[in-house]
Amino acid sequence: MTAPVITSWSAVSPYGLGRGAFVAGVAAGRSAVSRPEDWPVPRQRVAPVPDFVTAEVLGRKGTRSMDRVSALAAAAADELLGADSRHREVATGERAALVLGTTAGSSTSMMDITRDTHTRSMPFHIDTPRIPNAIMNSPAAQCAIRHGLKGPNTTVAGGRVAGLFALRYSLRLLSSGHARSVLCGGVEELTQDRGWLEHLVGDPDRPTVLGEGCSLLLLEPAAPPDRPVLAEVIGVTLGVFREDGPDGALANCLSRTMARAGVTAADLWAVSPAVGQAEVRLDGHTPLPLPGAEAWGDAGAAAAPFQIASVLAAAERDPTARGRVAAVLSADRDNVLGCALFRIAKEPGSQHV
Known part of the structure; x- marks a missing residue:
């Protein structure tokens, strides 16, 4: 194989934490969609990542102000880089890139800060540790800090197609020699704020079934001589x-x-x-x-x-x-x-x- 190759992948999905849960869910042909009783958006069904609590999944260190979308990305990176010592060796450090697709970052973080400017005693009396979460590239930045990814760090917006935008960008990084490996994928959170936004802009007669999660690929420029590849x-x-x-x-x-x-x-x-x-x-x-x-x-x-x-x-x-x-x-x-x-x-x- 001479084209860029996928040597590993990870997933945090509505099937559960980890690649194994995703493989099992796909193999069983199971739907992860449900209609929780406490979901406030009318007629909307959802597919959340089950039992995902940031402090329990990632630990308490450095996660106190982390929002859900950043936590989902960090959990997927944790799984991929912790699965094999070679993955960490290849996909961290200098010239190890991360390219992450997004829709618009975290709508909840943006709305929380906007709300605070109107409801606090002074507009600037906002919860300052949450300010970075309102920036679209926060998930990619927090993954890079957490794992020592010192190469190009890029966030690409494109909705449902964002993952393919990220893949195209990743191939350019590899072909130009700007990166020796790329963690490439996309992340989306499921929150009540996103649910209401989708409800208000969508077709009321065909309510959107919303999901969330993150999946990452480990891309390398060519097949390594000592390692099987997936595709x-x-x-x-x-x-x-x-x-x-x-x-x-x-x-x-x-x-x-x-x-x-x-x-x-x-x-x-x-x-x-x-x-x-x-x-x-x-x-x-x-x-x-x-x-x-x-x-x-x-x-x-x-x-x-x-x-x-x-x-x-x-x-x-x-x-x-x-x-x-x-x-x-x-x-x-x-x-x-x-x-x-x-x-x-x-x-x-x-x-x-």
């Missing part, structure tokens, strides 16, 4: 679509990405479709459909990273995936879309989780 990234294409809907634009994006990568319909093993996208069929061939938002809700900036994780999870237990290609398609209501292609390794990669 290589053979193409990422980003674009826009018109108001008439993304289906046609997504099909065209997939075709263009496959043509550039030299991939035929017969090479395509599986597809993770965008939210609401119909079944993908190419030249009479229907690739294996993989689970998406119907299983873990609309995870916002974590949506595409969860889709990539579902590709890797499914490939672990499907021998027909070896050496073949999987596609991840994504589209956001702000008229951006993307497609990424991954060639699954011919031999299963060994993981220590």
Whole structure:
């Protein structure tokens, strides 16, 4: 393999903490969506990360003022970097980059600080330790500080497509030599503030099912000589679509990405479709459909990273995936879309989780 490769991954998802919980949930075909009795938003179902309490998951040191979105990202980084000593060696220190997709950071942190400026006795009497949380790049910065990531640290905004934006940016860092490895992914929090925002801007007759979490990939510029890999990234294409809907634009994006990568319909093993996208069929061939938002809700900036994780999870237990290609398609209501292609390794990669 000569293209950039994925050597490991982690997930903190509505299936639970850790990669193992995600793999088990995908394998069982289980939905993590529920309707909690105490959820205040009308008619809205949600898929939260279960039993996620920051101090219990990450410890109390350095987490007192950490908001939920930063804690989710830190937990995913903890899992990936703690899974194997080599991961920490490769993915920390100088020229170890982190690229994290987001929608708009933490809506709750932004709204809390804005509310404080109106309700405190003076506008500047706000809870100052929470100010960094209101900045969009806070999760990426806190992960870098926590783990000693001293290379490029980047936050990319793009809603559901943010994970593919982050992947494209990561490939540029590797190809230009600005990083020797990249932790790449996306994170989204599920809070009441986000729930109300989505409720007010969405279709009241089709309430959004919201999810949350974080998934990270460990990307390296080429296959290491002493280490199996999971997949290589053979193409990422980003674009826009018109108001008439993304289906046609997504099909065209997939075709263009496959043509550039030299991939035929017969090479395509599986597809993770965008939210609401119909079944993908190419030249009479229907690739294996993989689970998406119907299983873990609309995870916002974590949506595409969860889709990539579902590709890797499914490939672990499907021998027909070896050496073949999987596609991840994504589209956001702000008229951006993307497609990424991954060639699954011919031999299963060994993981220590």
